[in-house]
Amino acid sequence: MDQRKPVTTARIKKMKEDGIPISVVTAYDYPSARLADEAGVDVILVGDSLGNVVLGYESTIPVTLEDMIYHTRAVARAANSAFVVTDLPFMTYHGGIDETLNAVARIMREGAKAVKLEGGEEIAPTVEKIVKAGVPVMGHVGLTPQSLYQIGGYKVQGKSAAQAEKLLRDAKALEQAGAFSIVLELVTEEVAAYMTRELSIPTIGIGSGAGCDGQVLVFHDLLQYAPRRNRKSSSKRTPTSANKSAKALPGM
């Protein structure tokens, strides 16, 4: 039987203060969530990466709120102590605040304990309203896959001074809005480490080097479980930042 106490946002923030690395793994169904929970991970993320690794899409953009609700329901049944965070999918938090809060409410009713949103300064007012409604928010800056076509591909972020300054401004705006932690995806190692020092809330890196307060891995990357895409034109594995940054590993 799992004797661990349920992980809370207070515990996650304290881990940063105490220099204890924060482990985050994605899960999308009951068995993967059970494995992650029993392994003792701190946070299970029901990521919209399920679009890539479970549903076979090219990106996270086709993932719907109904998809996230369905997968959160299964994950929440398995998570005894891990803190469950669910992604708000593409375009569910850019309209009116009522629509956003309705999406948040539907996800939380399935057993999520927090939601994750992609974006910086421009979504800070929305983050503030969700936090004021009593729901913890995880931010996500750097490579934000829901804006893939605006960014122009899975590119490392923060290479220029201007980009690095903007990343820090975005992260500070999220911190100010009440986010309890922030994912840094595909940010240069130096900038991610600098942001981690500058922020009072934990940073969770993916493809962003070892200087973050925690790391998040996509379950299928961790297990090397993602198949090659079933397309004549491509021999690539399903793209996620972790498998992109792990290219140097043997067999990738």
Ligand code: KIV
């Ligand atoms: O959807 C997801 O799995 C994510 C992680 C890559 C951070 O957002």
